[in-house]
Amino acid sequence: MAEFTTASLRAAAARIADHAEGVAAKLNEADGRLGDGDLGITVSKGWREIADNAEGLPDDLGKAFMECAKCFQRASSSSYGTLVATGFMSAAKACKGREAVPFSEVSGLLAGACEAMMARGKGNLGDKCVLDSMDAMARATAGLDEPAALQAAAEAAAAETVEAFKPQQNKLGRARMFGEKSAGIADPGQIAALEMVHALA
Amino acid sequence: MAEFTTASLRAAAARIADHAEGVAAKLNEADGRLGDGDLGITVSKGWREIADNAEGLPDDLGKAFMECAKCFQRASSSSYGTLVATGFMSAAKACKGREAVPFSEVSGLLAGACEAMMARGKGNLGDKCVLDSMDAMARATAGLDEPAALQAAAEAAAAETVEAFKPQQNKLGRARMFGEKSAGIADPGQIAALEMVHALA
Amino acid sequence: MKKILNSPDSYVDEMLDGLCAAHPEFYAQPEPRVIVRAGGKTPGKVGIVTGGGSGHLPVFTGYVGKGLLDGCAIGNVFASPSAEQMAATMRHADAGAGVLRLYGNYGGDVMNFDMAGEMVEMEDDIASTTVLLADDVASAGPEEAAKRRGVAGMVYAFKIAGAKAEHMASLDEVTAVAQKAADACRSIGMALSPCTVPQAGKPTFEIGETEMEMGMGIHGEPGIWRDELKPADEIVDEMMERLLADMPLGQGDRCSILVNSLGATPPEELYIIYRHAKAVLDGKGVEIVMPLVGRYATSMEMAGATITLCKLDDELEALLKAPCDCAFWRV
Amino acid sequence: MKKILNSPDSYVDEMLDGLCAAHPEFYAQPEPRVIVRAGGKTPGKVGIVTGGGSGHLPVFTGYVGKGLLDGCAIGNVFASPSAEQMAATMRHADAGAGVLRLYGNYGGDVMNFDMAGEMVEMEDDIASTTVLLADDVASAGPEEAAKRRGVAGMVYAFKIAGAKAEHMASLDEVTAVAQKAADACRSIGMALSPCTVPQAGKPTFEIGETEMEMGMGIHGEPGIWRDELKPADEIVDEMMERLLADMPLGQGDRCSILVNSLGATPPEELYIIYRHAKAVLDGKGVEIVMPLVGRYATSMEMAGATITLCKLDDELEALLKAPCDCAFWRV
Numbered sequence A, B: 001m002a003e004f005t006t007a008s009l010r011a012a013a014a015r016i017a018d019h020a021e022g023v024a025a026k027l028n029e030a031d032g033r034l035g036d037g038d039l040g041i042t043v044s045k046g047w048r049e050i051a052d053n054a055e056g057l058p059d060d061l062g063k064a065f066m067e068c069a070k071c072f073q074r075a076s077s078s079s080y081g082t083l084v085a086t087g088f089m090s091a092a093k094a095c096k097g098r099e100a101v102p103f104s105e106v107s108g109l110l111a112g113a114c115e116a117m118m119a120r121g122k123g124n125l126g127d128k129c130v131l132d133s134m135d136a137m138a139r140a141t142a143g144l145d146e147p148a149a150l151q152a153a154a155e156a157a158a159a160e161t162v163e164a165f166k167p168q169q170n171k172l173g174r175a176r177m178f179g180e181k182s183a184g185i186a187d188p189g190q191i192a193a194l195e196m197v198h199a200l201a
Numbered sequence C, D: 001m002k003k004i005l006n007s008p009d010s011y012v013d014e015m016l017d018g019l020c021a022a023h024p025e026f027y028a029q030p031e032p033r034v035i036v037r038a039g040g041k042t043p044g045k046v047g048i049v050t051g052g053g054s055g056h057l058p059v060f061t062g063y064v065g066k067g068l069l070d071g072c073a074i075g076n077v078f079a080s081p082s083a084e085q086m087a088a089t090m091r092h093a094d095a096g097a098g099v100l101r102l103y104g105n106y107g108g109d110v111m112n113f114d115m116a117g118e119m120v121e122m123e124d125d126i127a128s129t130t131v132l133l134a135d136d137v138a139s140a141g142p143e144e145a146a147k148r149r150g151v152a153g154m155v156y157a158f159k160i161a162g163a164k165a166e167h168m169a170s171l172d173e174v175t176a177v178a179q180k181a182a183d184a185c186r187s188i189g190m191a192l193s194p195c196t197v198p199q200a201g202k203p204t205f206e207i208g209e210t211e212m213e214m215g216m217g218i219h220g221e222p223g224i225w226r227d228e229l230k231p232a233d234e235i236v237d238e239m240m241e242r243l244l245a246d247m248p249l250g251q252g253d254r255c256s257i258l259v260n261s262l263g264a265t266p267p268e269e270l271y272i273i274y275r276h277a278k279a280v281l282d283g284k285g286v287e288i289v290m291p292l293v294g295r296y297a298t299s300m301e302m303a304g305a306t307i308t309l310c311k312l313d314d315e316l317e318a319l320l321k322a323p324c325d326c327a328f329w330r331v
């Protein structure tokens, strides 16, 4: 049974940070269409801060996730930054005191993070936001316990979410203000989620 | 010996008011090059106010000139308006109590007005302004006592003044701020003086 | 970018340095991006904190002062401060009687302030409450009123809650009156031209040379309609109509009114607006109490104006008229 | 023209109506274009009047109030009021002790105010004196200092002369201290963008997207140089250098400093300017007393800023710190 450790977290952070920098301009642009155009900065700065502090991450996965939360929140306090930090905090609680966690728990961690993010942002599934991506990934990865399969399932789910919600109107955050104009434009937060899992392919 | 009366004043005001309206845009433009571009409005509004009140001008030329001063000042309080009003006031003092004044006194009235305007605006001859026109007209009309000859001499002097001062720098009013840039541009106040006598041709 | 600054990255910190240097009698910065009252705290007084993006002076930071706020967490221009900065502000503002978080309803700010509240509750045992300003009637219909943005109405809430706290009321009492003030406010804005966020370096939106946008938000959020600029009285008629549709006022009612410039619009034009807004209220028999005309909640150099109505009862009126003092407002 | 108004011709009168309607406790308009204190006059007090074009709020009208001015004659935007209006203002302001005319050195204003003075002396036996503000160092060299324009320095002269008159000093004393204050002020401005005079309908000047003009006047009068916009600290260095070259200050000297927005430039940027201006004065050992940062003398929606230094002795400092009250400034 494969497990992940703080070392896995370090490796993942480095890959996502690098990829995020490459797609930052694209994410800014996507956010510019429905918001204030800062999402690329938020995501790339947040992951870079984690990657820069990766060496010092403790072996206790609970503490390591908590440290990730603080890094992300410190680097960016735009909505997405706070939501990602909230997701990390939920993982921190779930992994507290453990130095290795079976990959089979990833689906549950995603679901837990989604729930915490719903509580934090007062959003609902179907609002056309990152929550829909989290939920889809949690469901798609249920029962899987092998990293490559998990990644493939999550990426497919994230990609489907972007397409499925694109025609709908945004009901949350800055994008809500665009009302009907938001229909037909992909949600930037969902695109960012896809890019993050894609970085782990 | 020809004399002028309030009737002469009424006729002159009507002619200048009509002409001033025709050249207002041109004077605004000239003032725009060295100032705030309102001189055409000032001159046309001021004379229109006199012309509109011409019927009521008293026969006492002193009082009539004083009324002209008030009209001009009321219609426009930009520099030129106040200076013209000051000139009228000086004429009012000189003509006090008389219903007819010999044309031979026109030169002296112009010189008196020029002096009053120098006192009011703290300007000097040679500053490139309306004072130079007044002084030139006063000198050119000295010894003349026939309306047509007076007008011709005054107009020629006013025209020469514009040309003579054009290459120089303005030393007074808003135009002073333009410094060297004012050399080569005709002084709007001198152009306005020329237009006013020209209207009486 | 037509702004007077040294570098976009130092804009906020240099601004705060200058603010504290110019008004040391009012403001202190105990740690970066946290402004508190210079005089220190009053033991036993409820602390009132706010926070939000920079670029709205006097909102938010400027209203730290006697009879107003105790602390403010400051983000980058138009960006939320971090939860950590908000938590730090709450720690500085707590004088043993708990802390009210009083700020505008923007997603990022709300999430961060909620997180900050959980942090100080867990780590410092500080009791705290939240009141959100959601006064912009253009940002959502009455059925979704809780989703509305907070704009200039927060000036009334700061003033009224601040006065209540100064009277040594309890956290529950201060929270209740802040909520009452927030509920009594309705605002609407119109914009003529954008502003430039230093770190973005370009205008927040584009608008034609002769266009205006009705209902636009203070960060350039889309409004209700965009059209040719209308005469002032027509603009005011429409703004007042939308405000009064949401909160009817009539004979015997009392309100304060805030005619606020978004920045570039000069006081001359605010008085032209006030003149007609007053005529509208006079026409309905509404009594105007302590009208405010000026720059109270801005978007740097944006041109445009907002109108806020704050319906008053005896309690709110007395608190509105109570003394207050900061570098931007003295009553 | 991006302005909120009904018609260019009614701009000033509607503005004055709105001003008096919003602040009836401060301002009254006994006849058109004449604003006086709402409370009526204090018998035996020297009256201080000012006047000038509209479009500079709080200058001129806004500073009518206790410890400040007694009356103001108001012209169209950027245009002198008439001598008749000025004379009327002087008649309203006279309380038996004579009247000081205190205003900026602009040709039209000076001629009209002189004429007004002669009128009220002849017709009403009102004794009056004149003090002109000529504080803009960019508008003429030191050898022609009397030709300089009056800009934001008039705020100090209003405050100081106003306080002296409130102490029931004689016309000579008030005039002397007003002159002393005027002589103690040096100002310089820089502009980033023009404003629009309603009756002209187009911007007062043109300037490139990234250009600034150093030394520009508050009506858009030409300055010293025009160049690419520089970093704030460099701009401040040059402004301070030119001010201090004209009025050297050093160890042991005291001054107040006014960092003033011409309208659109937000307080955020004024504080960035103040931060560095203070560093310059600190570096020379000059003591700063009562710094002022805000919109004190504006040109509607023009972007840019002015810096004024007012060198103080004990008398000027005490008068500057004395109480005053109007809708725009309370000390």
Ligand SMILES: Nc1ncnc2c1ncn2[C@@H]1O[C@H](COP(=O)(O)OP(=O)(O)O)[C@@H](O)[C@H]1O
Pocket: A031, A035, A036, A037, A038, A039, A042, A078, A079, A080, A081, A083, A117, A121, A122, A123, A128, A129, A130, A131, A172, A173, A174, A175, A187, A188, A189, A190, C107, C108
């Ligand atoms: N309250 C919320 N709950 C869940 N997701 C949200 C919420 N608000 C925003 N988002 C997501 O975050 C994305 C925008 O993030 P970001 O650019 O950081 O927001 P902002 O700049 O407006 O604070 C949106 O596309 C959406 O997917």
Ligand SMILES: Nc1ncnc2c1ncn2[C@@H]1O[C@H](COP(=O)(O)OP(=O)(O)O)[C@@H](O)[C@H]1O
Pocket: B031, B035, B036, B037, B038, B039, B042, B078, B079, B080, B081, B083, B117, B121, B122, B123, B128, B129, B130, B131, B172, B173, B174, B175, B187, B188, B189, B190, D107, D108
């Ligand atoms: N102090 C002065 N003394 C004499 N003439 C003056 C003075 N100031 C201005 N002028 C004349 O008035 C003309 C400008 O008049 P006007 O447009 O009314 O001035 P402004 O609009 O600047 O008040 C100048 O061209 C000059 O001839």
Ligand SMILES: [Mg+2]
Pocket: A031, A035, A036, A037, A038, A039, A078
């Ligand atoms: Mg964003």
Ligand SMILES: [Mg+2]
Pocket: A036, A038, A078, A079, C079, C108
């Ligand atoms: Mg953002």
Ligand SMILES: [Mg+2]
Pocket: B031, B035, B036, B037, B038, B039, B078
């Ligand atoms: Mg002119």
Ligand SMILES: [Mg+2]
Pocket: B036, B038, B078, B079, D079, D108
């Ligand atoms: Mg003029």
